[in-house]
Amino acid sequence: MLEADYIIVGAGTAGCVLADRLTACGRFTVLVLEAGPSDRRLPIQVPIGYGMSFFNPTVNWMYRTEPEPALADRSGYWPRGKVLGGSGSINAMVHVEGQPVDFADWEKAGDSGWSLEALSSYLDRASERIQGNDVSRDTHPLCVNFLAAGQQVGFHSEADLSRLGADGVGYFRIATRNGLRLSSARAYLRPAMRRSNLSVHVDVHANRIGFDGLRACEVHFSRAGSVHVARARREIILCAGSINSPKLLQLSGIGPASTLKANGIDVLRERSGVGRNLQDHLCIDHLYRSRLPTLNQQFGSISGKIFAGLRYLLFRSGPLALSVNQAGGFVRSRPGLAAPNMQLYFSPLSYTRTPPGTRPLMRPDIFPGFLLSAQPCRPTSRGFLEIASADPAAAPRIVPNSLATDHDVSELLEGSRLLRQLAATPALRDVIETELMPGSGIQSDAEMFADIQKRATTVYHPVSTCRMGHDPDTDVVDQSLCVHGVERLRVVDASIFPSIPSGNTNAPTLMVAEKGADLILGKSGLR
Numbered sequence: 001m002l003e004a005d006y007i008i009v010g011a012g013t014a015g016c017v018l019a020d021r022l023t024a025c026g027r028f029t030v031l032v033l034e035a036g037p038s039d040r041r042l043p044i045q046v047p048i049g050y051g052m053s054f055f056n057p058t059v060n061w062m063y064r065t066e067p068e069p070a071l072a073d074r075s076g077y078w079p080r081g082k083v084l085g086g087s088g089s090i091n092a093m094v095h096v097e098g099q100p101v102d103f104a105d106w107e108k109a110g111d112s113g114w115s116l117e118a119l120s121s122y123l124d125r126a127s128e129r130i131q132g133n134d135v136s137r138d139t140h141p142l143c144v145n146f147l148a149a150g151q152q153v154g155f156h157s158e159a160d161l162s163r164l165g166a167d168g169v170g171y172f173r174i175a176t177r178n179g180l181r182l183s184s185a186r187a188y189l190r191p192a193m194r195r196s197n198l199s200v201h202v203d204v205h206a207n208r209i210g211f212d213g214l215r216a217c218e219v220h221f222s223r224a225g226s227v228h229v230a231r232a233r234r235e236i237i238l239c240a241g242s243i244n245s246p247k248l249l250q251l252s253g254i255g256p257a258s259t260l261k262a263n264g265i266d267v268l269r270e271r272s273g274v275g276r277n278l279q280d281h282l283c284i285d286h287l288y289r290s291r292l293p294t295l296n297q298q299f300g301s302i303s304g305k306i307f308a309g310l311r312y313l314l315f316r317s318g319p320l321a322l323s324v325n326q327a328g329g330f331v332r333s334r335p336g337l338a339a340p341n342m343q344l345y346f347s348p349l350s351y352t353r354t355p356p357g358t359r360p361l362m363r364p365d366i367f368p369g370f371l372l373s374a375q376p377c378r379p380t381s382r383g384f385l386e387i388a389s390a391d392p393a394a395a396p397r398i399v400p401n402s403l404a405t406d407h408d409v410s411e412l413l414e415g416s417r418l419l420r421q422l423a424a425t426p427a428l429r430d431v432i433e434t435e436l437m438p439g440s441g442i443q444s445d446a447e448m449f450a451d452i453q454k455r456a457t458t459v460y461h462p463v464s465t466c467r468m469g470h471d472p473d474t475d476v477v478d479q480s481l482c483v484h485g486v487e488r489l490r491v492v493d494a495s496i497f498p499s500i501p502s503g504n505t506n507a508p509t510l511m512v513a514e515k516g517a518d519l520i521l522g523k524s525g526l527r
């Protein structure tokens with residue numbers, strides 16, 4: 001039987017950080033159980049390859065939401081990484097720390113160890129391993145038009161969109177090093193795997209946690225069709241992400257009693273917050289046909305592909321070394337706001353005509369096209385997820401409850417209007433041949449909202465399904481990230497966020513994992 005001091009379930013963004021930090025002192029043995037395979041694959045290591053992981057079931061859980069009434073009954077597609085590095089191995093690599101205002105709630109949900117000052121020191125510590133890499137010299141020339149458009153609308157120019165409190169438009173920095181993706185698997189796990197006290201098992205699916213009374217002591221897992229048990233001498237730490245950590249708790253008898261009973265699971269601890277409070281970022285894209293060539297021409301021609309490929313092979317640079325989200329910003333969509341409320345993206349590429357279920361970034365639209373996108377930073381709608389079966393292999397039922405609040409509706413409308421404002425600036429209007437989507441026929445608020453309902457999509461940032469907080473009736477983990485009401489079981493991943501941060505969620509997940517490691521090791525903090 002496998003046995004270790006600590007068992008980490010899930011080697012994603014957070015799990016890889018913990019595997020490194022908990023083994024560094026040499027005092028403890030750590031066992032990592034990861035459902036997916038190794039990340040040593042070209043589409044994961046080469047930055048632009050994430051287009052290929054987007055619908056690849058070998059490395060992606062490929063979840064779907066329930067049909068959403070507020071989104072014209074569409075069922076959303078929710079990719080999640082199932083591979084060493086987790087979603088950090090299949091994501092778009094945009095590296096942002098967020099806004100100070102994001103963390104105002106966190107200290108209330110935790111304690112002084114979760115203050116902005118404490119958290120920013122953990123962001124700093126994470127940035128010693130994974131930073132936003134400045135790739136602006138490789139970006140498409142049309143980014144310059146987007147940045148000028150932002151300034152013509154009145155936004156600042158922001159030299160570092162990664163920094164906490166970024167304000168204005170600029171180039172995104174991305175998590176790469178030497179032209180290769182820099183996931184936490186590469187930055188934390190690989191170096192730690194040289195240690196004899198760390199053992200990492202891939203292609204191993206954790207089914208449930210086993211308890212001795214209320215003390216978590218073992219993980220039941222499947223490997224190649226048979227079921228095994230691994231024992232933890234000290235603790236079990238769930239790092240399975242915002243969908244699978246609450247799912248595992250529910251499968252283990254911790255969750256809303258009605259859900260557990262409906263699926264024939266014995267209730268170990270009634271915890272109605274498990275799977276609740278789900279938050280996510282919703283985004284609207286406007287698509288333009290361009291008068292100037294975009295990456296569509298480069299990726300759409302054999303000579304362009306050869307050139308991009310050679311540039312990458314020889315210099316590890318060019319569009320293959322980038323995300324398609326090349327520029328963007330954190331801006332205010334209306335005057336008088338204390339902090340930016342809108343994240344913008346500029347992508348010098350479009351792939352609207354590819355069949356559903358594919359996203360080959362290297363086979364984009366045949367015409368020159370680009371995208372402007374707006375994503376409200378701090379939505380207030382909250383959804384939920386719950387198991388739909390006692391079968392650990394079955395996907396949970398995900399109900400995002402998007403656009404459930406007036407705040408979220410009006411901010412997405414403002415975002416859509418802001419994209420029109422940017423497109424109308426001298427810097428962009430001359431390069432735009434036509435607005436293809438939503439199109440000039442869409443003008444009134446009602447028409448714009450109908451367009452949002454038809455087309456708005458997630459940008460893949462689900463959080464808060466095992467929310468940290470003091471109230472065992474509504475929250476799942478306490479300020480030490482221990483699951484309320486049971487012993488020796490923690491959750492350390494994006495599911496514990498008390499609320500969604502303004503921007504992309506990978507850097508804040510690294511921050512939570514750095515903090516979690518100190519909590520587990522009994523260290524009081526960095527300052």
Ligand SMILES: Cc1cc2nc3c(=O)[nH]c(=O)nc-3n(C[C@H](O)[C@H](O)[C@H](O)COP(=O)(O)OP(=O)(O)OC[C@H]3O[C@@H](n4cnc5c(N)ncnc54)[C@H](O)[C@@H]3O)c2cc1C
Binds near residue numbers: 083
């Ligand atoms: C397509 C996409 C694009 C994104 N783009 C960006 C971006 O550009 N910038 C950014 O900051 N963020 C981005 N994100 C979000 C970011 O990657 C996530 O917020 C972050 O990776 C979450 O980390 P985590 O540790 O909570 O979970 P994950 O990284 O998802 O890790 C969970 C791990 O647990 C494993 N696991 C789950 N269940 C089990 C089980 N039962 N047994 C064993 N193992 C299990 C999974 O396979 C996975 O490896 C994106 C996400 C996606 C999917």
